[in-house]
């Protein structure tokens with residue numbers, strides 16, 4: 610029985626943001642090892658990262674095409690690839706690895722066009738390969754608790770959603786300011802690299818996925834007003850949403866809200882109660898049943914659902930955060946690939962990682978928001 614896997618990474622040089630979070634997430638459970646990479650198009654940075662992580666010279670590649678082909682044809686080739694390069698790389702890289710028989714875990718947003726997303730899905734299905742799109746907040750224990758409670762009917766039928774993802778780091782792009790508090794790569798503001806949206810594509814899409822994961826609801830249409838303030842891509846978005854079950858909601862995503870760092874907050878309102886999760890305090894969940902005082906559920910306590918207990922790693926009161934959310938996604942992802950390799954069928958929680966269908970919904974959401982905003986916030990089908 611195979612018990613460990615090897616993996617490769619595209620992007621994620623030592624100075625990159627999210628590649629390092631992935632490596633820690635994989636390392637949490639010690640069941641997959643970094644054996645190959647194309648960490649940067651910059652040769653020196655690529656080599657520096659490979660040396661740091663002791664990736665062999667012959668498995669440090671100049672580009673992802675070469676990496677996909679060579680790894681796909683090696684006896685000991687990588688089992689999966691993690692794509693952490695910017696958005697413009699996702700589609701071509703994912704396609705190259707799928708075509709060479711390698712499972713793909715790709716960062717969000719999946720790609721630029723629905724056609725590309727559906728093509729990736731088709732190749733993955735034809736080759737019986739798994740595909741994860743890293744909507745990382747779904748890996749949080751208390752997001753899973755919210756999902757378990759809401760989908761079991763604990764707060765009744767969902768009738769309204771109010772969710773926001775607020776950051777401040779681009780506020781100085783309005784006007785001529787030059788003080789940028791947090792250094793995130795500037796490609797996010799370049800349509801050739803980021804795609805048709807910055808704010809909705811980078812963080813609004815996390816709202817869409819987290820709400821969908823918690824509630825199981827699918828978006829039907831949006832009425833969005835995006836603000837650009839003279840920039841090529843949006844910095845702020847106020848979005849009315851309607852779900853297929855008739856529920857409504859408001860999503861607000863912004864990179865110009867002074868005082869907010871990474872403020873993802875999701876409030877779900879049902880006919881019998883309400884649930885609220887705050888990303889910057891991710892170990893608790895506010896649960897209110899109609900007519901009763903609000904309860905604060907703590908991760909790691911005996912009263913949480915079985916699923917939440919399974920994914921909690923340390924006792925309550927010890928904060929688990931983003932790294933553990935990634936680790937939880939990788940735990941399921943790696944177990945599922947191992948099962949497939951050992952000839953076992955997947956079922957139930959084996960699929961509890963954000964899938965290519967989630968990636969497709971994300972691309973549709975971004976496109977609908979941009980289209981709606983261009984048409985004076987008219988209701989637009991997702």
Ligand SMILES: NC(=O)c1ccc[n+]([C@@H]2O[C@H](COP(=O)([O-])OP(=O)(O)OC[C@H]3O[C@@H](n4cnc5c(N)ncnc54)[C@H](O)[C@@H]3O)[C@@H](O)[C@H]2O)c1
Pocket residue numbers: 619620621622623624625626627628647648649650651672673693694695696698716717718743744745793794796811
């Ligand atoms: N899921 C999340 O919570 C989350 C958080 C941050 C970023 N992201 C996503 O991750 C991706 C990367 O974001 P980031 O902030 O880490 O960007 P970054 O600019 O910090 O890092 C990108 C890395 O990719 C490398 N790269 C660029 N083109 C490449 C290519 N063709 N081949 C190999 N390497 C290449 C760069 O050299 C760099 O090392 C984006 O798609 C972003 O949306 C997701």
